[in-house]
Amino acid sequence: MLVAVTADPGGAGGLLADLTDGGPPRRVPDLAAVVAEREAAEHPRWVWASTADVYPALLRAGVRVARCHDLELTEALLSGHDGRWGEPRGVPAAIARLRGLSVPADLPRPEPSPPGFAQEALFDTVSRPAADIADLIAVHAEQQRRIRDLAEAGRFRMLVAAESAGALIAVEMGHAGLPWRADLHDEILRELLGPPQPVGPPRRLAELTAAINEAFGVHGLHPDSPAEVVRAFARAGVQIPSTRRWILQQVDHPAVAPLLDYKELYRIWTAHGWAWCDAWVRDGRFRPEFVPGGVVSGRWATRGGGALQVPKVIRRAVVADPGWTFVVADAGQLEPRVLAAVSGDGRLARAAAAGDLYAALATDSFAGDRAKAKLALLGAMYGQTGGDALPALAVLRRHYPTAFDYVEAAARTGENGGLVRSWLGRTCPPASREAFDGLDPPDEVAPPPGRSRGRFTRNFVIQATAAEWALVMIATLRTALEGTAAELVLFVHDEIVVHCPAGQADAVVAAVHDSAARAGRLLFGDTTVRFPLDVSVVGAYADAK
Template identity: 55%
Template sequence: MVPDPVGSGGRLCALAEDGASAGQVTAVDDLAAEVARLEAAQAPRWVWAATDEVYPWLLDRGAVRPARCHDVKLVESLLLGQEGRHRRPRSLGAAWARLHGLPEPEDAPEPGADDQPVLFAADRRHLPQDLDPLAALVEVHAAQQRRISGGEHPDRTRLLCAAESAGALAAVEMGRDGLPWSADAHDALLTGLLGPRPAGGVRPTLLSELAGRIQEALGRPVNPDSPAQMLPAFARVGVHLTSTRSHELRDVDHPAAALLLRYKELSRIHAAHGWAWRESWVRDGRFRPEYVVGGVVSGRWATRGGGALQIPRLLRSAVVADPGHRLIVADAGQLEPRVLAAMSGDKGLAAAAADGDLYAALARNAFAGDRPRAKIALLAAMYGQTSGEAGQLLAVMRRRFPDALALVEAAARTGEAGGIVRSRLGRTSPAPSADRFLDETADPGDGASPDRRAARSWGRFTRNFVIQASASDWALAMLASLRRRLTAIGPEPRLVFFQHDEVIVHAPAALAPAVEAAVTAAGDEARRLVFGAAPVPFPLETHAVRCYADAK
């Protein structure tokens, strides 16, 4: 499918299973209407250059929400990664140029919140002027099908591409539908935290008061927003800091440290989710973020501003369902440890995962009932912590859960040697870059060369990548399944929020039980698709609430 850059028409071409053209090109005056007709009759998998460009165009013109698509730009990114070419441009124009041995044009930067997008840039950017964009799309898609079929695990790659593309559909829809946001509740929260809304860009009342108290505690005028002023001011009172980061301040026994911690917390809320933020991102009672699918190398999403993936707990009371509706909040607890259990096939860890609270079961089995120590041990295994108590606990993990530790340690060795690792469905880590991944927190006096320290740092990255990226595989498969199941319930339930282990559905209260059942079924379907017969449950805890804050 290629929409016309002007008007409401476009052109369509049916494709065979291998991606080759299977019929005449059809030009239509009303592409949205034709999409609705074909969706009802055939429910095809739509192939287009980029969902984030084509799909909003269709929705603007009243198109129905398609069940499936193949996003050439996102699939190209996944396939380039599998081929060890992460940093190559992924647009349709770049993919077509590679097929023909031509120089690859660079992708344009992702647009920011205030940028005006170029209509169908992914369709037409850098293509020769005399080349038909639809012909280029068909050719590139067919080549992608050949690359998928010729890969090591074609079935897994097909599932990954389908889930990534379905995620792109959901991302556009969630941005359109928006998360219900109460301006009144938001105002009340901000006023209680910061004082009345200030005018002229000055600090809110409570921030100004905290700034004054910090100055009093340090005995001199300072700007709490300036580390260059704060570090010398602390040094003068005998507190030597390397930064004003929160983790350092928490260990400081001086009244100014506690005041600065509170100031930083409230200042972040004011900057990231304050009144100016609401004016930019909340419209018609809905927070409407712009999600970037696959925005992180592990497959997690990002956003083009707005902070959709980091709504502070303090502000969740502003997320309020419409009258007669509920927010069905679903959270996949202990997701990454369960992924490790499923991927490694470690029987002991799988048994702990099947026992509800994985950390509690781990504690009973290996750490004398000490849940906090069990959690530290498992996180040390996944993130490569070896210092202090974590190193001792890691030795226990290695003895009791050898298959789980073998998986992550093999991934770490691969990374240290400069290799790449893969998620369960085949998402790959990028090639190492010493200047980017050098562990700046490592002790230079440990005797290791800078190259060795960089290699170890990269090994810690690949150790966790196999887990985090496989968690993204599961989450995207769950999201695609849930989207399909909600459509079957009816037009009312709408996905309105997603991050790596949590979704929110907005639905009429009467449909809440059906939505909760759909969430449970989607999680189990994703488990089967991604991990096969692995005896590890991936429970999604659901809460049907009026206010997001009540779900936690």
């Protein structure tokens, strides 16, 4: 059962059209109520222009849906597959193409949700004009036709389903929010930085600035200005190319120690300090906006709040509600396992059956040297060309030629200007993307792709497939958790955090393991490669693993 939906901008009503039975669209005054009713009765797949636009209002009305088809995300996947990356994207562009009209430029996305969240009208976040429902139906039919014509239609359908499920999850995670104790955050900051000052940096930073100045025998030096620090070292007779941490660590000078402390703490103060907390934490929840497919590899991005980069020390503020707990699961060694699965290298796949792939690889081929085995595999996936990894890479090439050739072929395709795809069919952007993205007329041929392009395509086939595995995994998990109180509250590439009543933790742990196994089978079928998870049940995110 497929039902197309549009929401009235600024109102609570909308239009529904049955795609399976046909029939004319029906206008309803209370869209959320009708969606809830049909969801309970027949569990349809909802077809809409953009989950990010439509679903938040449904959630606020207390309505969850199980499945959808996100036309906008699907359109992006399809036009990427066609190699039409530079053209205007989005549903309006698809409609215009269908009608044979000139294609409008992308309509602006709604502003990143400012941290205050006042909501009045039910669908007031729908800031773009709602598309005509007949157009949506036409775009959907056209997408189905395009997918049917693909050589790997089955896989691509799985990708579309997973991407759409991811869109639902992203909105649900934003709705739930990550439990965040502002009081503990403040405690952590005071421990590290000292009390906040009405104006200027906190006490500890001021002390370190004084110590650095004293070590140089100067006054008024700003430690956060790399240029000033480089000059100060030069006056002290030390030539440094930059103030990167690893450079400073090699310098013997009394200013180095306070400088390194300063840099670390300054970072926390500016990026995750009191101002951040005021801006992003409300009512005990951190609510970033998650953007599925926000990265070309299919990994998610966030808009605002830096939710994917929360420093480890700050995670002590992420504490489960009383009587609740976190289940934190992390897919270990995901990318090398993906390489084993997609390449079909039997020998690597046997190593990937082990809980510690690198250790198994070391036993098999690297005389037990785990570090060397790991270096070789990472070097192959990232396109390392020099350094101490070279001998290890030679061993890898000799013992696992199928896996080695897989990434080599992807690199060569990129270097020759070609496109590569993930396992399910997500396509990398063309090399000339930047050139055609802006207004620059493409008056000359694209620059020769070069080696960095090769490294990009080499890594893309792995990273994008790893992102697919993770997406299928969380989609499967979401289904398993349906009807329980457990909620996904964070998803960071290969790691998830579920917030659940303490009594349900065991069931959630089982569901998480099961979802990982299912994801492996759904993507790769019968393979010896396993995708084990490190799972912890903790009261605070910082205590995981």
